[in-house]
Amino acid sequence: MKLDSAGLQILSRHECVALLGSVPIGRIVFTDRALPAVQPVNFVLDAERLVIRTAVGSKLAAAAQDAIVAFEADEFDPGTRTGWSVTVVGSARAVREPEEIEYLAGLPLHAWAPGSRDHYIVVGTEHVTGRRLSSVDVG
Amino acid sequence: MKLDSAGLQILSRHECVALLGSVPIGRIVFTDRALPAVQPVNFVLDAERLVIRTAVGSKLAAAAQDAIVAFEADEFDPGTRTGWSVTVVGSARAVREPEEIEYLAGLPLHAWAPGSRDHYIVVGTEHVTGRRLSSVDVG
DSSP states (O other), X not given: OOBOTTSXXXXXXXXXXXXXXXXXXXXXXXXXXXXXEEEEEEEEEETTEEEEEEOTXXXXXXXXXXXXXXXXXXXXXXXXXXXEEEEEEEEEEEOXXXXXXXXXXXXXXXXXXXXXXXXXEEEEOSEEEEEEEOSXXXX | OOBOTXXXXXXXXXXXXXXXXXXXXEEEXXXXXXXXXXXXXXXXXXTTEEEEEEOTTOHHHHHTSSOEEEEEEEEEETTTTEEEEEEEEEEEEEOOOHHHHHHHHTSSXXXXXXXXXXXXXXXXXXXXXXEEEOSOOOO
């Protein structure tokens, strides 16, 4: 078990990808008018890419066009003070090809929010890091 | 009930601050070597400021010195596909005055992660926005 300088367990790429596939919601981090911005999104993992569905014309759609974004998913249990967090940093790409949109529309990715959300953003997971907090510290 | 362009309920400042006070963990968003970065943190709300405890010398401590950061907390229920998200954008300030550190050390803010975490960062909540997802859409 490898620990980082903060005493957290460093997760392998394999573990990170498996954890990303286990939750329906993450948070995408981007820049909005030169300020840091963060927004929860539904996502699905497809061939080790993150697939995010949003509305055409949304802030996220505008900001994530061929930009470097971060994406974070986590689960924490306040009872045991344990949990994990996985962060992806990668290029976001707006999907424009009709064939690719048709393919992505067939994925099990159902937006929780109301309204039409037919704009797809994909983010590569080349750079993925994760930590697990398994010890209890009442610091 | 005010809705945004995506059909989500817009929360008032009062609701946002109350929700922030109801959870122990949020995610701080900052810039690390010109790339977007995001890290879960324990926090506590004190006099409408976010108080975050981290390790001296951590990436977060270095990055959040007098920088504009974003902070997000949320809760979602996959069963009902409902939840809320609150985002703060504000100046982060590293606390250096011994009197203020002593005061902050008395707050009910207990780091979950192991190791010494005696560095405090405070973030003002002047700019807080929040959304609630209460409808169900199986789109």
